[in-house]
Amino acid sequence: MPDLSAFPIVDRWPAQFPDRIQLYSLPTPNGVKVSIALEELGLPYEPHLVDITKNESWTPEFLSLNPNGKIPAIIDPGGPGGRPLALFESGAILLYLSDKTGRLVPSDPGLRYQTIQWVFFQMAFVGPMFGQLGFFHKFAGREIEDKRPLNRYRDESKRLLGVLDTRLAGRDWLMDEYTIADISMLGWVRNLIGFYGAGELVGFDSFRNVGAWLERGLARPAVQRGLTIPARPA
Ligand SMILES: N[C@@H](CCC(=O)N[C@@H](CS)C(=O)NCC(=O)O)C(=O)O
Numbered sequence: 001m002p003d004l005s006a007f008p009i010v011d012r013w014p015a016q017f018p019d020r021i022q023l024y025s026l027p028t029p030n031g032v033k034v035s036i037a038l039e040e041l042g043l044p045y046e047p048h049l050v051d052i053t054k055n056e057s058w059t060p061e062f063l064s065l066n067p068n069g070k071i072p073a074i075i076d077p078g079g080p081g082g083r084p085l086a087l088f089e090s091g092a093i094l095l096y097l098s099d100k101t102g103r104l105v106p107s108d109p110g111l112r113y114q115t116i117q118w119v120f121f122q123m124a125f126v127g128p129m130f131g132q133l134g135f136f137h138k139f140a141g142r143e144i145e146d147k148r149p150l151n152r153y154r155d156e157s158k159r160l161l162g163v164l165d166t167r168l169a170g171r172d173w174l175m176d177e178y179t180i181a182d183i184s185m186l187g188w189v190r191n192l193i194g195f196y197g198a199g200e201l202v203g204f205d206s207f208r209n210v211g212a213w214l215e216r217g218l219a220r221p222a223v224q225r226g227l228t229i230p231a232r233p234a
Pocket of ligand 1: 028029030031052055057069070071072088089090091
């Protein structure tokens with residue numbers, strides 16, 4: 001049985017199954033990338049709920065795994081060389097899981113890099129811009145009288161949806177097959193029109209290819225399961 005006692009995070013979130021991948025997360029757009037990938041891959045894992053609304057990601061135990069204080073993070077007890085590997089940053093975790101299994105990424109080296117390119121596009125643009133739009137449209141930023149920040153993130157989000165819409169013309173997924181690039185993006189687009197309520201603001205209905213892609217993605221059973229893991233307390 002692997003020994004995870006060197007990781008202080010297990011003091012606060014004990015591992016009942018230390019031989020499984022330990023997932024520290026919450027079902028947010030960044031968190032669900034990893035739970036969806038794990039569900040798609042069928043890898044054995046143990047989810048732990050880190051309640052960011054209670055600042056649990058800023059506790060010393062969590063910071064010992066991710067000094068940046070953000071979910072998601074994992075420990076794979078069976079990492080490279082059979083040694084435990086701790087990882088944070090959802091894009092890095094997606095890449096790691098796809099490399100570990102040889103799945104959810106094309107085997108052709110060129111196509112693999114293009115898949116990674118779309119994951120980086122999500123990490124650098126879609127997540128940060130949609131997140132800021134959510135803040136200025138739905139949360140505390142809504143109160144700010146000066147609408148320039150809201151308008152800036154609205155316009156940038158629309159531009160990004162346009163990039164995605166063009167890429168998705170005539171294709172089901174961002175690559176020729178379903179990959180970690182789709183997984184990285186689905187939760188964010190869903191959130192934009194769902195939780196953030198910004199569908200009308202960005203004219204989502206005009207991005208028909210993105211709408212059809214989102215529907216296809218959300219219909220996948222592993223996506224549906226991943227979107228609710230770790231289960232929030234009742
Ligand atoms: N680039 C990071 C972003 C992670 C991130 O922003 N996580 C948010 C939830 S979606 C978080 O943990 N927020 C907690 C906080 O800031 O207190 C990744 O993709 O893993």
